[in-house]
Amino acid sequence: MPSSKTPTGSESRNTPDAPEQPEQPEQPGRPVPPEAPELIWLRPERTGRGPRPAHSRESIAVAAIGIADTEGLDAVSMRRVAAALGAGTMSLYNYVPKKEHLLDLMLDAVTGEYRLPPEPSGDVRADLAHLAHEQLAIFRRHPWAPALVLARPSIGPNALRYTDHFLAVTAPTGLAGGARMEAMALFNGFICQFAQYEQTAAAGAKWQAEMVGYLTQAAMSGEYPHLAQAFATSGPPADPDQVFDRTLNRVIHAILAPAAQ
Amino acid sequence: MPSSKTPTGSESRNTPDAPEQPEQPEQPGRPVPPEAPELIWLRPERTGRGPRPAHSRESIAVAAIGIADTEGLDAVSMRRVAAALGAGTMSLYNYVPKKEHLLDLMLDAVTGEYRLPPEPSGDVRADLAHLAHEQLAIFRRHPWAPALVLARPSIGPNALRYTDHFLAVTAPTGLAGGARMEAMALFNGFICQFAQYEQTAAAGAKWQAEMVGYLTQAAMSGEYPHLAQAFATSGPPADPDQVFDRTLNRVIHAILAPAAQ
DNA sequence: CCTTCTCTAAGTACAGCGTACGTAGAAGCG
């Protein structure tokens, strides 16, 4: 959701009776709510006062993931998750300021499923390949995850662990920090999109079949000669895992190439 | 939206008084509505009977794109688009069976903005780079587009033109048709994700700032040594266009590599 | 010509969404 517009009143700003007050001088004793961090990882889960919460971010994420796994991401609504926890709908908002943050929690929770070796093996290609397969496995376990990653690349604690590991793995390449970050983006992006494509393809068999029909019809129409030629020179539909490995090799190759061009 | 669940009654199946009729034997004179194609490009825009429609798919797509460009994708609702056309909300459904299809129309319309040369120049690298920059320009003009491409890779007429051109450009590589298709997916995927990232970063400055703060704080915590090291060895924040070109070169390199590994 | 059939246009209605707001009560701190 790239749109930054929130049509209702953005986020409970100052009382409207005090207009035009550009910088609040941090008056002591004030409730100071207007500057809560947007990033959920910067909000403390617990402040220590008041009654103990009945739930936790973790348990909420688990409940939401359960729903998403079995019924799809669309079924994950605040009401639905709250019901799964046996809580009232609005109680959820004590843990999660907005639904987007719930999605962040879900994503970081599944990111915790990586089984990372304590140290890189030293074989960069092998380590990267292992990482890629692990990631693909997670995405296949949680079909809704790729769409979320693509829409909102949030970085929680578990993603930090992953990032750190990736950087460790790619350390022998001699690339600078920034370049390795870019490499990671390319790497993750490829896997994510591959999983996402698998997902949409599997979701609608009819859609998929029609698409193939449309493509072949277009190829035979004569309007798209190169498409026709490509159809002619390509063998039977390839095994997804083979396509994945093949393209993964290309990506790894690109990453290891010495500062291309 | 990878979820295939439609909680309401899927799509107006046969009258329920005729249960268990697996294959309708094409009875003549029947309305035959139950097998309308899911893909909008397979539905004829006009059947020739009845009054002339007041709008067209094209004009609808233009209206929707205008809204998305100025107010974001979230603002594109059936009501909103219909109002922009001066039509009743439900009249839209005469042109577009579901909202997803409206999004398909929008995407294919902006895909028509490519200015493709009639023939490849013969320099594969240059042609691909040109294509990439054209694509990035389109995505920057229509910030909502990457998210749509990532969520639902539909292929309309204009996308076919693009695909055909890409295949023509990559013909000199000697790769088979299937391999070139895979290359295109990698190529487009990278550009799309780059644009999408730019978008989310630009959308929330506060979010972006907090993320940087969170990352540096994590790096300094000592828990993520490689992250810290990467921060130390990376220079000042890079120019996005430079990052794009750099990574693009890597991707092109990967595509041109002789059947990697 | 008129009849008939099909298509377009639009209104009404419904279930579901995210969430602003307000209230009631529990738990820690002075």
Added chain:
DNA sequence: CGCTTCTACGTACGCTGTACTTAGAGAAGG
């Protein structure tokens, strides 16, 4: 003890996609 701060949750609002229905325009067949 009271004060404060937190949790829990019900109600309500505006919005969404879209199923269903009715009215009428206009081409095709006689």
